[in-house]
Amino acid sequence: MEEEPEYKVIFLGNSGVGKTQLINSVLGDEFDSDSLSTTNATFFSKYIKIKKKTYKINLWDTAGQEIYRAITSLFIKGSCIAIFVYDITDQTSYDDLEFWIEKAQDILENNCIYAIVGNKIDLFCDQKVQEDTAKKLAESKEFYFSQLSAKAEPQSVKDFIGMLLEKYIDKFGEKKGEIKIKINEKKSSKKLHCCSKSRSSN
């Protein structure tokens, strides 16, 4: 039987920027206010539809903590889409993007679609990293960019990932995945508390 194409999407960025919750948004899981930081790396599979065709994506969640940074390289290999995440309320997480970008580009070179995501836009009243600054960085590297909120706008997160996959397929065509699928089950609890209203992303 012919294997169906599957696409590896990796989320990179400092611990606490919201990588796990962004993945939850795509999986359709509820937002988890008490999520623990990811250690090492893990992936979750999801089918998404683009132009009436179904594609399997593997969403890779990586640990952002210093002690795991060296092994993250192992997981970057074979990614079709690399998403660099910062927290719009945390300047350091933005400043550290260069570290993650360099790490991924060393391995993936031009065989990948890259994007920068400013997460937690629902906390815009606390925004430390201006949208224009991050947008310019993305433009200078020819990366896609969006400000998103895993908490307030999960649909926008899904749409953004779908758009990136579409761009990947347009650029590189459909290809077969290299890794075996294992669907991880996640449980999450809902406990919302936040700053105020949300704002739409680009």
Ligand code: GDP
């Ligand atoms: P990771 O270490 O990058 O995987 O970060 P997590 O996904 O575990 O999120 C870290 C913390 O930020 C958790 O307390 C989440 O509930 C919170 N968080 C994640 N995304 C958002 C968001 O869009 N808005 C808000 N307000 N909090 C978020």
